[in-house]
Amino acid sequence: LNSNIQKIENITKIPFSTNRINIYLVEALSQEYGKIGGEPLINGIAVGRIKDLEVLKMVITHELVHLNLMNRIINLLPEKYRKEEHQINEAITDLIARRVLNLSFSKEELMKNPYIEIFQPFFQNVSEIKNLEKILKILEEKNKRTKLQFFEKR
Numbered sequence: 001l002n003s004n005i006q007k008i009e010n011i012t013k014i015p016f017s018t019n020r021i022n023i024y025l026v027e028a029l030s031q032e033y034g035k036i037g038g039e040p041l042i043n044g045i046a047v048g049r050i051k052d053l054e055v056l057k058m059v060i061t062h063e064l065v066h067l068n069l070m071n072r073i074i075n076l077l078p079e080k081y082r083k084e085e086h087q088i089n090e091a092i093t094d095l096i097a098r099r100v101l102n103l104s105f106s107k108e109e110l111m112k113n114p115y116i117e118i119f120q121p122f123f124q125n126v127s128e129i130k131n132l133e134k135i136l137k138i139l140e141e142k143n144k145r146t147k148l149q150f151f152e153k154r
Contacts, residue, residue: 004061007100008068012129016068018043023060025049040066062097069093069132076136084115091115092135095123 001021009015022044029037029048038047038059045063050056073089081088091113098105110117122138129135 001060001064004100005064008061008065008096010128011096011099012065012068012132014068014072021045021064021067023047038063040070058097058101058103061100062093065093065096065100069096072132073136076133078136078139081139087113088115088136088139091119095119096129099123 005016005021020043022041024041024044024046026039026046026048027033029035029039029046031048031050033048036048036050036055036059038045040063045060045067047056047059047063050059069089069092073092074085077085077088092115094105094109094113094116105116105120119135119138122135
């Protein structure tokens, strides 16, 4: 985890606010309840019990990215994207987590969130994010065309 934490900081250029990150096991987020999940908290992250260690690693890394970014993406979003702030935030978080773990997306995962496809080229071309606003400018440049094509395909 320490190496993943360092990779997250290297990519986002945002240091974690604490040297100690607590990971809480929360029964309600466990796989047995039909949900594989986690949540960022003020002093750490909460994750459920997950049997597959690779999936658990992904969930923990994803939540660590949320903890590192907190609400920075949502706070920077232009007003016209507020209705889609959750999808945008999740897409950027997923892209950073996948970059940290060196994982790609399946076609099904790309279809679930059109913003992953919109932001993906940016993450393939940079090793660090010097300015979160730069990512969100992609929405102005590409969102209209790409999102319309995405919804027309469905």
